[in-house]
Structures are given as structure tokens and as C-alpha cells.
Amino acid sequence: MNxxxxxGSGSVSGKYLSQRRMPLAIGLAVLALAQPAAARVTRxxxxxxxxxxxxxxxxxxxxxxxxxAFGELDPANPANRIIQxxxxxxxxxxxxxxVASFVLTKPVDLKQASGLMWHDVPNxxxxxxxxSQERAFGDIGLFSAWQGDNAGATKVRSTASVDGFQWLQxxxxxxxxxxxxxxxxxGRIVNRSGPASQALIVQxxxxxxxxxxxxTRAARLVSRQWEGTRGEVKGEKVIAAEDWAWAKCDDKTxxxxxxxxxxxxxxxxxxxxxxxxxxxxxxxxxxxxxxxxAFRDVGQFFKTATADxxxxxxxxxxxxRHSIARGISQSGNFLRGWLHLGFNQDESARQVHDGxxxxxxxxxxxxxxxxAQPDGVLELYQAGSEGPQWWLPHPDPVRGGPATGIxxxxxxxxxxxxxxxxxxxxxxxxxxxTPEWIGTDGKADLxxxxxxxxxxxxxSNHGGGAGGFxxxxxxxxxxxxxxxCPGNNFGVGxxxxxxxxxxxxxxxxxxHFRQWVMRGVEPPPSRWPKLADQTLAGADKxxxxxxxxxxxxxxxxxxxxxxxxHDYDWxxxxxxxxxxxxxxNAPPPIRQVLPMYAPKVDADGNELGGVPVVxxxxxxxxxxxxxxxxxxxxxxxxxxYVGGMIxxxxxxxxxxxxxxxxxxxxxxxxxxxGYVQAVRRAAERARGEGFLLPADAERxxxxxxxxxxxx
Numbered sequence: 148m149n150x151x152x153x154x155g156s157g158s159v160s161g162k163y164l165s166q167r168r169m170p171l172a173i174g175l176a177v178l179a180l181a182q183p184a185a186a187r188v189t190r191x192x193x194x195x196x197x198x199x200x201x202x203x204x205x206x207x208x209x210x211x212x213x214x215x216a217f218g219e220l221d222p223a224n225p226a227n228r229i230i231q232x233x234x235x236x237x238x239x240x241x242x243x244x245x246v247a248s249f250v251l252t253k254p255v256d257l258k259q260a261s262g263l264m265w266h267d268v269p270n271x272x273x274x275x276x277x278x279s280q281e282r283a284f285g286d287i288g289l290f291s292a293w294q295g296d297n298a299g300a301t302k303v304r305s306t307a308s309v310d311g312f313q314w315l316q317x318x319x320x321x322x323x324x325x326x327x328x329x330x331x332x333x334g335r336i337v338n339r340s341g342p343a344s345q346a347l348i349v350q351x352x353x354x355x356x357x358x359x360x361x362x363t364r365a366a367r368l369v370s371r372q373w374e375g376t377r378g379e380v381k382g383e384k385v386i387a388a389e390d391w392a393w394a395k396c397d398d399k400t401x402x403x404x405x406x407x408x409x410x411x412x413x414x415x416x417x418x419x420x421x422x423x424x425x426x427x428x429x430x431x432x433x434x435x436x437x438x439x440x441a442f443r444d445v446g447q448f449f450k451t452a453t454a455d456x457x458x459x460x461x462x463x464x465x466x467x468r469h470s471i472a473r474g475i476s477q478s479g480n481f482l483r484g485w486l487h488l489g490f491n492q493d494e495s496a497r498q499v500h501d502g503x504x505x506x507x508x509x510x511x512x513x514x515x516x517x518x519a520q521p522d523g524v525l526e527l528y529q530a531g532s533e534g535p536q537w538w539l540p541h542p543d544p545v546r547g548g549p550a551t552g553i554x555x556x557x558x559x560x561x562x563x564x565x566x567x568x569x570x571x572x573x574x575x576x577x578x579x580x581t582p583e584w585i586g587t588d589g590k591a592d593l594x595x596x597x598x599x600x601x602x603x604x605x606x607s608n609h610g611g612g613a614g615g616f617x618x619x620x621x622x623x624x625x626x627x628x629x630x631x632c633p634g635n636n637f638g639v640g641x642x643x644x645x646x647x648x649x650x651x652x653x654x655x656x657x658x659h660f661r662q663w664v665m666r667g668v669e670p671p672p673s674r675w676p677k678l679a680d681q682t683l684a685g686a687d688k689x690x691x692x693x694x695x696x697x698x699x700x701x702x703x704x705x706x707x708x709x710x711x712x713h714d715y716d717w718x719x720x721x722x723x724x725x726x727x728x729x730x731x732n733a734p735p736p737i738r739q740v741l742p743m744y745a746p747k748v749d750a751d752g753n754e755l756g757g758v759p760v761v762x763x764x765x766x767x768x769x770x771x772x773x774x775x776x777x778x779x780x781x782x783x784x785x786x787x788y789v790g791g792m793i794x795x796x797x798x799x800x801x802x803x804x805x806x807x808x809x810x811x812x813x814x815x816x817x818x819x820x821g822y823v824q825a826v827r828r829a830a831e832r833a834r835g836e837g838f839l840l841p842a843d844a845e846r847x848x849x850x851x852x853x854x855x856x857x858x
Contacts, residue, residue: 187494188448189456190217194306199252205283208255212462213307216247216291216445220437224494230436231515231727235320235328243434245295246316247441248307251449252277252288253463260466261285263665266446266500268293268474268481271351271522272301272312280654284661287463291445293438293481294521299352315438319431320517331733332356332429332518333528336411338636338779340419343397344410347425348635349522349529350477356429356518357408363388366427368411374422374527376707376784378737386423390414422780426733429518436488436515436727442481443490446470447499469664471502472564475610477524479508479568480531487511487535488725489556491564498562502664505568506653507610509580510536511553516721517729524634524788525579525710528734532712533723536583537593538566545587545741546714551724554596566599567660567670571607571649572746572754572772576686577710577788578609581744585678587712589742592677602656602838603675604649605746605757606770608790609633611649616826616854618646619767621794623855629777632786640774642698642791647762647770651833651843658840671837676746676756683756686745694752696769696793697805704745704773708785712741751809752793758838761847764829765822767812767856768794797857812857819857826851 192215199209220243222233227243236243254260267275267290277288294301295315303316320328334347334354347354358366368391372382396404396412404412411425450467454460474482482505485491491499513530514521523529535541540552557563574580586593595601604611617624630644659670676682684690687706695701716738717723718731746754752769763770771793774786781787796802796811816822830847833839839847 188216188218188444188452191215191448191455191459191461192217193459193462195308197309198255199282203279203282205279207259207282207285209252209282210255211309212251212253213309213311214249215307216249216441216448218245218247218441218444219243220245220440221494226489226492226494226496227440229488229515229725229727230434230440231517231729232320232328232432232434233436235322236318236434236437243318243437245318245437245441247292247445248304248311248313248315249289249291249445250274250307250309250313251462252282253466254285254287257463257466259285260287260463262466262468263287263661264289264450264463264467264470266291266442266470266472268442268472268478269313270475270478272314274310274312278657280657286661287467289446289449291442293442295433295435295438296352296355296521297433298355298522301352315441317434317437317441320434321431327359327430328432328517329359329428329430330432330518330729331426331731333424333426333733335635336417336423338419338638339417342401342416344395344404344407344412345417346410349520350524350635352522353409354520355433358393358427359430360428361393361406361408363391363393366425368423368425370418370421370423372421374780376710377740378527378713386413419779424734432517435519435521438514439485439488439490442485443493443499446472447493447497450499451497469502470500471504471660471664472500473504473506474508475506476508477512477521479505480510480512481514483508483536483553484511484514484726486557486564487553487555488515489560491557492560492562496560498564500564502660503564503566504660505566507570507574508568509570509574509578509583511726513726515725515727518733525577526634526787527713528715530715530717530726530730532579532582533715533717533726535724537586538599539594539596541586541593543587545739546723548724563598565660565663567602567656568599569602569604569649569652569656570675571604571609571611571790573607573609573788573790574772575709575745576704576773577785579710579712579743581683581686582712582741584675585683585744587741589678589744592679595673599673600670601673601675602652603746603757604647604652604760605676605754606645606763606772606790607647607649607760608645608772609788611653612644612646612790614646614648614650614762616762616767616851616856619762619792619794620855625792625794630774630786630789630791632774632776632781632789634787637787638776638779638781640786640789640791641777642771642774642793645770645772645790645792647760647790651840651847652758652760652838654843655838655840659837674756674758676754680756682747683744684747686743691745691747693748694750694808696752696809697807698793699775703775708773709743709745710785711743714738714741759829759833759836761826761829761833761839764832765825765851766795768792769809816857822854822856823848823851
């Protein structure tokens with residue numbers, strides 16, 4: 148249903164809200180009558196099936212199957228009680244129901260299946276293609292929905308498709324007598340201009356909550372001239388209620404526009420130099436924590452079930468002996484939160500997954516509390532760094548939290564999986580990673596249990612760059628334009644994007660993880676920057692030893708350049724340790740800012756303490772996990788979580804003329820063949836230490852030979 152069809156002239160009508168819930172209520176009521184009461188996935192429906200090319204799957208014929216899983220939850224079961232507002236989402240029979248879309252990637256002949264299933268977490272609903280390497284092994288792939296905010300890409304659809312976005316259909320919380328649940332919500336608009344109205348965007352999807360009424364006197368809209376990374380604010384101004392409207396407007400339909408609860412229209416239009424923030428009373432929060440249980444139960448169904456309650460066969464029945472859950476960025480944060488809250492154990496107290504791979508994810512998803520915005524990426528006022536980010540129990544002396552850890556519940560229930568986590572530099576500088584390594588006080592490195600491996604890919608972008616050797620050469624492969632800063636219309640960076648790849652490292656880790664889970668063969672020892680070996684220090688130029696480089700201001704990175712962890716006051720009903728409860732402050736005041744740390748660097752400005760990577764061991768420039776925003780509201784600040792690159796000069800004469808302290812390419816390698824030899828040595832080191840597959844090593848050496856470096 149188009150949300151604009153039922154926008155009223157003064158409030159969001161009850162008719163609008165009831166129709167918004169109607170498809171879920173009808174569909175699940177019919178299912179409840181047809182199925183026996185059971186707390187699990189009770190029914191699957193296959194919507195689409197299509198083959199994959201054999202040549203892209205290692206010679207094995209694969210097919211993809213898209214469908215919907217219908218699930219039931221028992222709110223009284225200990226595995227579910229932790230879900231915020233689950234008691235306010237019950238049907239008449241006391242059960243809570245959901246529908247989750249899924250896609251299976253499987254061998255057509257299950258005799259060719261390896262016995263391993265990768266259960267991938269969609270990122271903002273996006274499809275997750277399985278890797279050709281995994282298909283060549285005969286691995287089964289599953290990705291299934293968890294994000295139930297029904298906004299933008301996660302909007303609920305009537306069917307599932309192989310190439311479509313994943314969605315979760317779930318109930319909203321309702322008080323006794325079907326009375327609505329209300330509360331305070333906020334949204335932000337940044338770097339927008341002109342007379343057209345603007346939607347409230349979290350990251351790439353709209354804020355999932357609508358105002359209870361369209362009377363602007365019941366809300367508060369402010370503009371700001373500046374915000375600092377530590378939460379400082381300058382030039383805040385309240386915009387009078389008569390000067391804005393919940394409405395859609397543009398040149399043809401000027402202020403006050405057409406009433407619309409998803410848009411804001413300003414009498415004077417939007418100023419690109421200002422940030423706008425609105426706080427308002429919303430109603431009908433989705434019970435988003437059900438997403439944890441849905442991911443759990445869908446994974447367990449395809450791993451262990453023979454058929455659903457009406458006899459529809461599990462398409463991979465009997466073919467899965469081991470499973471690894473995997474998520475990237477937001478999806479990796481989901482897995483860390485999922486494990487922390489105990490969801491690797493189902494309602495029957497069975498362990499779900501044997502392995503967990505949270506990738507470039509250093510926090511826990513902000514999901515299991517009322518009015519959560521799971522699309523957030525830790526811009527100002529976004530939740531996700533509350534409570535323990537470390538694995539084993541440890542005190543939180545700075546924020547006064549208890550001695551807890553992510554693994555507490557799975558340790559208690561003996562359901563902890565084997566875990567691999569890997570990060571790049573962008574997670575340190577913009578995604579608030581280092582408290583996971585050293586706690587909130589930064590006094591000591593925190594230990595890892597033997598079933599956790601941690602790998603750091605130094606000086607790399609969020610998720611890695613494009614790779615290649617020419618990609619570091621100006622005028623050849625290095626873009627002249629700055630990198631686009633991720634986030635809500637954040638801006639563009641001063642520096643071109645960082646090309647240091649993660650791909651080859653991930654290929655090696657994938658093989659290690661399979662061997663670890665399926666055969667008990669342990670992967671290489673963990674490697675990351677530490678206080679103990681003096682590769683980790685306070686996040687500022689002097690402490691990490693960062694050189695003064697051409698193209699950057701002399702003082703960068705300053706002590707307030709990094710994006711820090713804020714200790715927010717979400718209100719007395721919010722449980723920071725679990726990231727659960729009911730926040731009452733929107734936006735939340737900042738109590739304090741935690742000290743942040745970063746890896747030290749070498750004379751070139753490249754980070755120390757990571758795993759071997761060929762492009763870093765045979766560098767063509769300085770590779771940064773951070774960038775600087777070129778213009779707009781965030782000008783001069785860190786460019787959210789994108790990296791940058793500053794190439795070396797080709798000759799000594801060029802570098803001296805530029806005032807560059809780093810040795811030139813000719814001074815380092817002498818010639819093209821000298822560079823190829825450096826790549827050979829770097830590839831041999833990475834391969835020998837277990838972080839580069841032989842085929843990838845050969846490919847990288849050939850690429851270096853074919854490159855234009857020093858030609």
C-alpha cells in the first residue's frame with residue numbers, strides 16, 4: 148500500500164494504521180487456523196526457482212529457490228522472552244507470528260552437497276550472492292530476512308524472488324484493548340537544498356515510524372549550523388511550527404504542500420549549509436526483535452527439518468551437517484547482537500549454528516528496543532555502541548556498566564559457535580571499533596577465548612577496495628575525484644578511494660573457516676594491533692606517528708577527528724547492557740565521550756599490526772582507513788567510513804618538489820621488475836602465513852607483471 152494514499156489533513160488516521168497492518172493480520176490468522184500450534188517455522192512457500200550457470204559453480208549444477216517462511220513464537224519460552232514488546236504482539240491464541248522471505252542456493256543433485264550451509268544475513272534487505280568458490284565446494288547458501296521495519300528496500304512484499312530484496316513481516320506492539328503504543332522518535336535531514344520536501348532518512352532507508360498527528364505544534368524541528376564529532380552543537384535554531392509542515396511540496400506545489408507523514412516541507416526551503424532534526428510522537432512500533440528469532444528459526448528449519456507442518460519438503464533436507472552464519476557490516480552487527488541475546492539456541496534448547504562470521508562489524512545491532520532504527524550507521528545519536536562490544540565478561544568502568552560480554556549467554560547454555568571476525572581501518576576510525584579490543588578505559592588488551600579468531604586488515608577501507616596495482620597510480624587507475632562518503636547524504640571525500648582489497652584475505656579465511664567447522668583444523672593465530680606490542684595508541688597524529696603528507700592539513704588526524712563512542716542517556720527504561728528497553732530521550736543527551744585508540748603507522752603512514760596483504764607489503768602509496776569530507780555540512784571532518792589514498796611520487800625529484808617525506812617509487816623499487824619482485828616476496832609471505840591462497844598469489848604476481856608500475 149502506498150503510504151501517501153491515507154495521509155490526512157490533521158493526523159494519521161486510525162483507518163490508515165489498521166489497513167497498514169491488515170495483510171499481516173489476515174495472512175497469519177488464516178495460517179493459525181490451518182496449522183497446529185507450534186513454536187517454530189510451521190510452513191514454507193516456494194515462490195520462484197531458477198538455475199545458475201554451471202561454469203560459475205565449479206562444474207556443479209546449482210539452483211536458487213526463493214520463498215517465504217511462516218513462523219510462530221511462544222512469548223513465554225525463555226529463548227524469546229528477551230524480545231522487547233513480544234507480549235504486546237500476541238495473537239488471540241497467545242502466539243506471535245511472522246513471515247520471513249528467504250533464498251536458498253543449492254546443488255540440483257544434493258549428493259553433490261558438501262554438508263556445509265552458509266546462512267547469510269541480508270544487509271538492508273539486499274540480496275547476498277553466494278561466492279563461486281563456495282559453490283565449487285558444493286556448499287549450500289541461505290539468506291533470510293531479519294529487518295522488519297518495512298521501510299524502503301525492506302518494504303514487505305506479497306512474494307519473494309531470487310533477485311529481490313528480503314523482508315520480514317511482523318506485528319506492531321499494541322496495548323491492552325488494542326490501544327496504540329506511542330513514544331518519541333527523531334529523524335534528520337542533511338546536505339539538502341531547495342524548495343522540495345525531504346524524507347527523513349536513517350542510512351539508505353526512511354525512518355520507519357510516522358507521526359501520530361500532522362499538527363507541527365506537536366513536534367519540534369530545529370536547524371543546526373555545525374556538529375562536532377564529540378557531539379558539540381553550534382547555531383541551533385527552532386523552526387516555528389507555522390513555517391514547516393508534514394507534507395510533500397516542490398516548485399509546482401509550494402508550501403504548505405500536500406499532507407504527507409513521510410515528508411517535511413519548509414516555508415523557506417532547505418539550506419544546504421544546515422542540518423535539520425525533528426523530534427515527534429510516533430505510534431505503532433514494530434516489534435523488531437522478532438527478527439532475531441526469525442533468523443534463528445529459519446536457519447534451524449533448513450538445517451534440520453524434513454518438511455513443514457503440512458508436508459512441504461525442506462529443499463535441502465538431510466544435506467546440511469554444519470552451518471556458519473555470516474554477515475557484513477550492518478549484518479555482522481546483527482550477528483553479534485543475535486549471539487549476545489542468546490539466539491544461537493532455539494526454543495528446544497538446540498544449538499543453531501556451528502560458526503559465526505561477523506565481517507567488518509565492531510558493534511551490536513540497534514534492534515531489540517522500542518523505536519529502534521536498525522538502518523543506523525553510528526552517525527550522531529544512533530544507537531549501537533551501548534553495553535559490551537567485547538567477547539568475554541569485562542567491567543565497563545567508564546560508563547559504570549556491569550562485567551558482561553557478548554558470549555555470556557551462549558557460554559551459560561553451551562551454545563557458543565566458532566567465531567572468525569575481521570576488520571579494516573575504517574571500522575576503527577569511523578565505526579567505533581577499538582573498545583571491543585581494550586574496553587572502555589583503554590588500559591589493557593582484552594583476551595579472546597580459543598574459539599574466536601580476530602584478523603585486522605590494516606590501512607583498508609570498509610569492506611576493502613578495488614584491488615589491483617594500477618588502481619594506485621594517478622592518471623592510470625586512481626580516480627581523480629574523491630571517494631563518496633557512506634551514510635545519509637554525507638558528502639564526498641578530499642582523497643580518492645583506497646584500493647587495498649579484502650578479497651584475497653577473505654578467500655583464504657573462507658577456506659580456513661570451512662576446515663575449522665567441518666574438520667576441526669584451526670585457522671592461523673589471531674592478529675590485530677595491541678597495546679602490549681605498541682601497535683595501538685591514542686587516536687591522534689602524534690600518538691600514532693602519522694607523517695605530514697602533501698594534500699592533507701598538517702594537523703590531521705587531530706584528537707577529535709576520529710568518530711568516538713558516545714555515552715548516551717536514552718532514559719531510565721533503557722537497558723544499555725542488552726541494548727533493550729524503551730528509550731524516552733529523542734535525541735539522547737550525551738553524558739560523556741569515550742577515549743578512542745587507533746593503530747600506529749610506519750614512516751609512510753601505513754598501519755601496523757595487521758595480517759599480510761600484498762598491496763600493503765609492496766605499497767604504492769599511503770592507504771588510509773579515513774578520508775576528509777570536502778564540502779557540505781561535514782566539511783573538514785572525517786568522511787564517515789570511507790578510506791583514502793595518497794600515492795607515492797614516481798621520482799625523488801618529484802617528491803622533493805612536493806615536500807613529500809616518503810620515498811618515491813624509483814627510490815623503493817628501482818624499476819618495474821624491482822616492483823614485481825617486491826610483489827613476489829609479499830605474496831610468498833602472505834601465502835606462507837595462511838592469508839593468501841596459491842591461486843590468488845599466482846594471479847597477483849601476473850597482475851603485477853602486467854601493471855604499469857614504473858614502466
